[in-house]
Amino acid sequence: MAHPVLETDECIGCGICVDACPQEVLDIQGGTVTIANEDNCIGCGECVEECPMGCITEIVDD
Structure with missing residues (x-):
């Protein structure tokens, strides 16, 4: 299953992603990005x- 890797320390909550x-x-x-629907990620x-x-540093596929 693919999912994004988050490094939220620098997140400004802009919502562009x-x-x-x-x-x-x-x-x-x-005020920071979270994974809401990991199962939906298509990588x-x-x-x-x-x-x-x-x-968001990379997409990993477990």
Whole structure:
């Protein structure tokens, strides 16, 4: 199963990654990105590419 790897220390809660994800995997809660629907991840990497802070470092496939 694919899922994004989050490094939330630098997250500014902008939501760009949430909007970029075509499968609604991510959400912003408490001002930072969280994985809301891990099972929906297709490993496309759009969130990695769009995060301006580099908080989503890679997509891993378990």
